[in-house]
Amino acid sequence: MPDPAHPKIARPDHEILDVIRDRWSPRAFDADRDVADADLRTLFEAARWAPSSRNEQPWRFVVARRRQSPDAFAAMLATLTRKNQAWAAVVPVLLVVAVRTTHEIDDLVNSHAWYDAGQAVAFLTLQATAQGLSTRQMQGFDPAAVRAACHMPALYEPAIVMAVGYAGDPSRLAIEYHRTDEASPRSRRAIREFVYADIWDNPLP
C-alpha cells in the first residue's frame, strides 16, 4: 500500500483503479532487492492477455537480469544513454520490448504493431504495480546497439527498454535533476484538452 501523500500518486478528478492511480516511473530502484522468478513471469502473463490487431500479439520481450546474467545485463545497460545508465545500473531487471512490424500472414506492414505493443506493456506495468514493483520505460537507447546486444532479427524493432524492480531511495541518485524529479508531482492534461464530443475541439458536456 503506497503512501497516499506521496507526490507521485495521481490526484485524479474521478475514481480510478488503484493500480492506475499508484503507477509512476521512478529512477531510484532498490539495488539490493531482486525480482522473484514467479513475479517476473506474472508480468508477462499480464502482457500476454492484451488485445491486438488480428490477435497477432506483435510484442516480444528480452529479459536481462543483473544477478543471474551479469554479462547480458551489462550489454543491455551499455546501450542506454549515459544519463539512463547513471540510475539504471543498479536495477535488477532490464527488459527490451520488441515489435514485429509486419503481419505474419502476408508480411505487409502492421500499422498497429507499435500501438498493440503499447497495450501489452501497459498491462505489464499495471500488473507490476499490483505486485509492488515499479517500472520505468526508456526511449533513450541506441536501437542498433540493442538489436546487436540481444540478436534481434530484422523483422523486429526495439521500441523501449524498461527497468523493473522495487522503488528505492531517491537520495542515492547520482544526478541532481533525477533526485528532484523523483519528488515532483505528476502532471497531465485536463480531460477537456484531449476528449471531444462529436467533433474535434468540442468539449464533453
Next chain:
Amino acid sequence: MPDPAHPKIARPDHEILDVIRDRWSPRAFDADRDVADADLRTLFEAARWAPSSRNEQPWRFVVARRRQSPDAFAAMLATLTRKNQAWAAVVPVLLVVAVRTTHEIDDLVNSHAWYDAGQAVAFLTLQATAQGLSTRQMQGFDPAAVRAACHMPALYEPAIVMAVGYAGDPSRLAIEYHRTDEASPRSRRAIREFVYADIWDNPLP
C-alpha cells in the same frame, strides 16, 4: 463479477489482475443500457494517467453517443466496415482514438506516439472492465471518412474506433460467425514464445 466459467475469461498460467483476466472484446452489446456520464469520464481519467514519451500524451478521443448525439453517432458508424456496422449499430458509445504523430516541441516525428496511445487505451479498457463495461477496438474503418466525420486536424491520425457499452445477448448478433465467435475461448501465445532471456529465442529458465 463475471461468470468464471465464461469462455472468454482468460485461463492464465499465473495469477493476474482481475481486470486483465476478465477483459475481452464482445460484439454483442446491450442496446438498451446507456453509459452514464460519470462512468464515461472515469474511462478518460484512467487513460489520462498513462505514461508517454516526454509526457506528451499524444492521444485524443472523440466521443459519439448514440442517444445524445444521433447524427454524430450515425456519421461515425458509417465510417466502419459493413461487418462492423452489423453489430456496432446498437452500442451506446463509439470512440475515435487519434494520435498526434509529431512532437509538440519541434514538430519532428514522434516514433512512440502510436505506442503511447496504445498504453492510454489499455488503461481505459481495464478501467472499463472494472466498471462492468465492455469495449471492442476496431481497425475496420475508413480513416479518411473518420477524419472527415469528426473534423480531425491533419496533425493527427485515427488509430482505432472503439465501441463502449454493456455486454449483451450474443444470439441477437446478425452474422453467424459473430455469434459463434462470441463463445469461442480466447487464445494467446505461450510465454516462451514471446519472452526470451538474454538473447533472442533463448527461453526464460
